[in-house]
Amino acid sequence: MARAATTSDVFNAVAEPRRRQILSFLVVGxxxxxxxxxxxxxxxxxxSKHLGVLREVGLVHVRRNGRHRFYRTNAEAIRPLHEWTxxxxxxxxxxxxxxxxxxxxxxxxxxxxxxxxxxxxx
Amino acid sequence: MARAATTSDVFNAVAEPRRRQILSFLVVGxxxxxxxxxxxxxxxxxxSKHLGVLREVGLVHVRRNGRHRFYRTNAEAIRPLHEWTxxxxxxxxxxxxxxxxxxxxxxxxxxxxxxxxxxxxx
DNA sequence: TTGACATATTCCCATATGGGAATGTAATGT
DNA sequence: ACATTACATTCCCATATGGGAATATGTCAA
Numbered sequence: 001m002a003r004a005a006t007t008s009d010v011f012n013a014v015a016e017p018r019r020r021q022i023l024s025f026l027v028v029g030x031x032x033x034x035x036x037x038x039x040x041x042x043x044x045x046x047x048s049k050h051l052g053v054l055r056e057v058g059l060v061h062v063r064r065n066g067r068h069r070f071y072r073t074n075a076e077a078i079r080p081l082h083e084w085t086x087x088x089x090x091x092x093x094x095x096x097x098x099x100x101x102x103x104x105x106x107x108x109x110x111x112x113x114x115x116x117x118x119x120x121x122x
Numbered sequence: 123m124a125r126a127a128t129t130s131d132v133f134n135a136v137a138e139p140r141r142r143q144i145l146s147f148l149v150v151g152x153x154x155x156x157x158x159x160x161x162x163x164x165x166x167x168x169x170s171k172h173l174g175v176l177r178e179v180g181l182v183h184v185r186r187n188g189r190h191r192f193y194r195t196n197a198e199a200i201r202p203l204h205e206w207t208x209x210x211x212x213x214x215x216x217x218x219x220x221x222x223x224x225x226x227x228x229x230x231x232x233x234x235x236x237x238x239x240x241x242x243x244x
Numbered sequence: 245t246t247g248a249c250a251t252a253t254t255c256c257c258a259t260a261t262g263g264g265a266a267t268g269t270a271a272t273g274t
Numbered sequence: 275a276c277a278t279t280a281c282a283t284t285c286c287c288a289t290a291t292g293g294g295a296a297t298a299t300g301t302c303a304a
Contacts, residue, residue: 001261001262001263001288001289002260002261002262002263002287002288002289002290002291003125003128003137003138003260003261003262003289003290003291004137004138004139004261004262004290005289005290005291006125006290006291006292009139011136011137011139011142012137014133015125015126015133015134015137016125016126016291016292017126017133018292020133020206023210024209027209027210027213032250032251033250033251033252034250034251042293043293043294043295044250044251044252045251045252045253045254045293045294045295045296046292046293046294047251048251048252048253049252049253049292049293050292051251051252052252052253066250066300066301066302067249067250067251067300067301067302068250068251068301069250069251069252073210073213074217075210075211075213075214075216075217076214076217078207078210078214079207079214081203081207082204082207082208082210082211084142085200085201085203085204085207086204087146087149088145088149088195088197088200088204089197089204091149091195091197092197092198092200092201094197095196095197095198123258123259123291123292123293123294124257124258124259124260124261124290124291124292124293125259125260125261125290125291125292126260126291126292127259127260127261128260128261128262138261138262140262154280154281155280155281155282156279156280156281164263165263165264165265166280166281166282167263167264167265167266167281167282167283167284168262168263168264169281170281170282170283171262171263171282171283172262173281173282174282174283188270188271188272188280189270189271189272189279189280189281190271190280190281191280191281191282
């Protein structure tokens with residue numbers, strides 16, 4: 001099987017740096033495609049294709065007005081990503097605490113430098 | 123140009139659902155490969171390849187002991203992802219507020235239902 | 245209508261993929 | 275030494291990609 005489609009979910013959609021760039025650009029306010037093109041420095045068809053992906057997974061909304069299309073990022077759609085990463089937050093805090101504790105232990109009794117004294121695992 | 127490599131960065135690495143599953147499984151404590159295999163229900167070579175990707179981008183750490191390899195997720199490596207999504211947090215809160223305000227406005231003066239009364243854009 | 249403009253879509257292609265199957269490698273037990 | 279166990283790596287392949295080029299679609303203006 002090949003890799004999952006970029007339109008399969010938000011995780012795949014934001015894996016592309018250009019799309020992240022576009023999302024950041026469009027979150028402060030809606031812009032038309034031409035502005036996005038000059039902002040990201042790709043040519044128009046490429047931008048349109050990226051916008052198509054972002055549209056399909058709901059990361060952007062479009063408003064049509066004459067021959068212009070105004071895009072803006074739908075921040076709500078980024079929440080699942082944020083929440084998934086948040087489930088790991090307490091663990092990286094654990095890691096930081098372990099490092100800090102180790103540092104403080106060494107400060108308190110310099111000389112003892114075995115890094116495996118603190119309980120690890122589990 | 124093809125899609126960026128899964129090993130190009132954390133965003134690409136976690137785009138694969140199986141790898142997210144593995145990361146969640148390995149964050150509570152280290153496990154050996156065999157346990158991961160039964161946990162995710164893929165066969166061993168596939169799991170090893172996923173672990174290889176996760177290793178290469180620093181999302182997991184390995185400890186070798188005899189013929190076993192103990193993997194655990196390096197939560198720190200997920201922080202960049204968390205922080206990127208966090209830059210959108212205030213915007214989805216904005217959206218929620220707009221929805222709430224609109225609901226309250228309609229409660230206060232039912233009948234006026236033009237959804238474009240509230241200031242948009244910029 | 246004709247033309248200019250704004251965007252989307254299609255076609256082409258080099259490249260990376262993830263799974264299955266087979267094979268390689270290192271450590272252990274006998 | 276040999277078989278077994280625990281992983282990693284390699285090979286194969288159908289599939290999706292992102293960019294460039296060309297083309298299509300839709301809207302306005304004269």
